[in-house]
Amino acid sequence: EEPSEETVPVLEGHDLMIYCGAGMTNPFEEITQLYKDKTGCEMNVTYANAGQIQSQINTAQEGDLFIAASADELVPVQDVVTRSENLVLHIPVLAVQKGNPLNITGLSDLVRDDIRMVLGDGESVPVGKIANKALADAQIAGQVNVVATLTTAPALATALESDEADATIIWKENAKSLSIVESPEMDKYIKTVVAASLEYSQDDEAVENFLEFLDSDDAKNIWTKNGYEIAE
């Protein structure tokens, strides 16, 4: 696609303060850099896990946008969200050690007692919530051998890489050095990354413009390059 079709307004002198889920650091960093180069708008992005960002928004009462890993993360700050846009799909997968040595084919295999699972924390970590739901829906909650719950998706991946566990449920982009069990069971848990503008924002022009940019192909390409999928 031709990115430079549209006329880009010059936003020199504007600046945006954006909170972004730490899990999305890589693609979002690229996107903001590109945007800054194009428009000259100063981009202040701060990364942290969702809960910490919610605390920061509610306490500091400043900032323009919140990029959240799923719409669920907006609930604690919903009073101050003025508008939210769906960006891309965030795909959870059942991941196993490289080459799938234990030959795991689906969620139902996870009850085997030779399989050690690690999961994200069921309350504070988005993929943890998804995993709990998936296990419950498969009616195997409580029957799998969960050796630990962790606080970030990359940590879950690391656990598998270092052979401390055999299976986990994480975002697709975290599973680069693992094998993904191709099973459609996980499809129903796909989330959407959202961008929410906050009522504390004082620069509607820049916010509007950036939200438009996020909808552009330039931005979407960066997401897909990083393992996310475009929403239909």
Place this chain on the structure above:
Amino acid sequence: MKDYFKIISYVITVVVTLFIGLSILAIIVKGFPDLREAFLNRETQFAVRLSLYTSSISTVICLLLSIPVAYTMTRTNFIFKKISRTVIGLPMALPYLVLGLCLLIVFSSPMGKLLRDAGFQVVFHPNGIIMAHLIVNLPFCINMIITAFTQVNKRLEFIAGTLGASGFRQFITVTLPLSKNAILSATMLTWSRALGEFGATLMLVGCTRLKTETLPTNIYLNISTGNNDMAMASAVILLMISVLLHGVTYFFNRKSTIHNRMEDS
């Protein structure tokens, strides 16, 4: 001039107290309403017990290791002294998170797996919390105790020798008691740090509820869930433990020795 400096000191003391006091007040105000709930919560209760247990054990181990190491550094001519001291000092400036990651790497290595098979599991196991505390605290604790031992006049040890004390007993009866204050202070700092540590812990053992969840992890989880008030309630519990701990050290620190004629017994 004297009064001038005194007044400045008073002002600074008040400012620092207010700075810290206000920050803590924020905890108490936010945490108090949920305190009852936190106390009754089974998970929190477990976290309190696990925190107290692991931090106490790790503090004791830390001292038991630091004292002989500091002894080696200050009272012997062990050939690897210099290199040991440098290595031990290295982790000090590293974020606890990194230290946790290091431990994860070390204990997931074939060597770590051997240890696990021998019955000493560290990764994802409460033992790991103690290990995490140790790597976080050892460098500080050793450093403080080395400083303390360096201050002790070696002639008193020699005199103890002339009275029949072996090197070990000179150390036990002279060096150690003369470093008492500094060791107590080091103990308190170590214990405090262990109670509040979660960076390395999270990385190494995760936050499995009712298994490896300490009070700071609990707080972290609550903050991560946006549950600040519950987090603050747990923090208030930590504060209480901290006050208690201060009380204990204060008790051991009561002055029994008179160091000055101006004092009365």
Place this chain on the structure above:
Amino acid sequence: MKDYFKIISYVITVVVTLFIGLSILAIIVKGFPDLREAFLNRETQFAVRLSLYTSSISTVICLLLSIPVAYTMTRTNFIFKKISRTVIGLPMALPYLVLGLCLLIVFSSPMGKLLRDAGFQVVFHPNGIIMAHLIVNLPFCINMIITAFTQVNKRLEFIAGTLGASGFRQFITVTLPLSKNAILSATMLTWSRALGEFGATLMLVGCTRLKTETLPTNIYLNISTGNNDMAMASAVILLMISVLLHGVTYFFNRKSTIHNRMEDS
């Protein structure tokens, strides 16, 4: 018995050194391949500068505050001494994350907003990093310096007084130099902690690239995105800074004073 204890001490020293050394080795092995890249990275360079800058400033401020506070606690009869001391000790056992949250609450309050309007922005601003370091380090630093001042024989100060030194100059010329070792040790610990701190910082100022991103936050981010190797490369840089810092303190700690007749000048 002497030798028995010595051997145990040697063994413990070796074990501790290996424990820490192996963990650090993990960093070096993982981080080394990316080290060159990290060094050339503009972001990392910025983070190094910001870390050095903020930690140095906060360490200096920490000392400048801790010394008068410790003076107040040990050499005056300030009426709020006890309560101040208790309040100041409170944050010790709290996770840094909570302290960051406290600061966030305090500096987002109307009072904090006033400060900001007066030109002193803290939230999401590099100033906040220094504040975060301060609340994390002050309780420890003050505690260590109080311990040091307590050890100094007050009679020497009285003698200085009879020779014409005012309270302030007694303090400057006697108390302070006699606490030199302990203060240096406290400085190093404070500086190390400031260099490695990210819990409170992250909460208070976030980690905006090229603005509030310190080396530890850089590491945190890299670990949070599964970029462990880059994280380790940054950690190697921190290690190097730490070694440098040890060198500096060692330099200041060189023994010039002879405390013992057995030594030769």
Place this chain on the structure above:
Amino acid sequence: METAVAVKDFTLRRGSFLLKSINLTVRKNEILAIIGKTGAGKTMLLEAISGAYGEKKGRIFVSGTDVLSVPVEKRGIGFVYQDYGLFPHMTVYQNISYGLRMRKTPKESIKEKVEHIAQLLSIQHILNCWPATLSGGECQRTALARSLIVNPRLLLLDEPFSALDPVTRDKMHELLLDIHQKFNCTIIFVSHDFKEAASLAERVGVMIDGELIEVRNCKDLFLPYEDERANEFLGINQKERRVE
């Protein structure tokens, strides 16, 4: 006649020891010796006069003002402690020059004065040494130099010559008398040597068990006392009996 030190009904308890209601007047420019059994409270009395004890049972006046009402650095008192109290982190030179530095004396003038007094006390060769390396007598002379150099109005010396050999001691005696004359100061010193006390001082105070039994002119030192303990201490018992 001006009064340099006036101790009025001063009482001080420390542990089981009691300094009992001391009354003492020292004239300006006088040299007073204090002798007495070990543990009698001699050091404590000097310390009290210097204002080291904050308590106020009875009062102590130095140059007419209550010693506790003046901050220590303004009292004009020099104190040589029995155990010297040298600053361990300063060289001998720095120890001696300390008082001058506190008075912001110019550097050259300090150097000159320190070297002068060091010569008088035969300690020029150790000016760059650390206190921890000094011999007993060297410590003592350093402490002496340190308080003499600032010309205090009142000098309190606690067994200032005990660690010296006889030759050096004689030299120091002369020096002290010299200084006393030149600088017009009042001196109170403690000694275990009766001869030393009698030869340096005009009057001698005898302390026993926390009491200041009597203050006498030197020539009368060995005349019998009312207090039996004093007689025994000074070895007068026998003499007296012989006289009877």
Place this chain on the structure above:
Amino acid sequence: METAVAVKDFTLRRGSFLLKSINLTVRKNEILAIIGKTGAGKTMLLEAISGAYGEKKGRIFVSGTDVLSVPVEKRGIGFVYQDYGLFPHMTVYQNISYGLRMRKTPKESIKEKVEHIAQLLSIQHILNCWPATLSGGECQRTALARSLIVNPRLLLLDEPFSALDPVTRDKMHELLLDIHQKFNCTIIFVSHDFKEAASLAERVGVMIDGELIEVRNCKDLFLPYEDERANEFLGINQKERRVE
């Protein structure tokens, strides 16, 4: 005759001070006094004999074995330092009983012995005091008690009576002779008091400027020396001239 201490060509440099090639033999059960000018190296010599200096220019034998080849706790040496070196964190009782505790003596026996020696030294009343509160003389006697109580074969005393009043000092002299007789130990002590040296010791060593000039029998102490500095120190110059 058995030799208790043999110092052979011992040389030691500290800063600008040099202890020059000392040769000294002390017989078993002898009492040797060392006198000399302040800063002459007396303390250093005692320290060297106790094996405090690790250097080996020349050798020192105690009871026939090189002192450095035996760990300090096995040397059987008692040392009373010029500045006492009391353990500041122990009471007087604990200080005195320290050596016995190291020997695992039963508690009752310790109590008995401590009380006995405290009585001999007149320090029963301060057994529960902390060193920091003691008077100079009390410190000295505590240090003395602490090393006497373990009956060392060799006692090194550095000006052990300097802080005592004459009456107490006389008592201590007697006590020392008593102990010497009872326990058959060898004693080397430093003193600034010629009379004291002559009355307690069999022989006296004269030290000047780091040299041990001569060791003599007490009765010959004041006979002229070859070394002029010794004559001056002992005040012999004049006498000699008068004799001529």
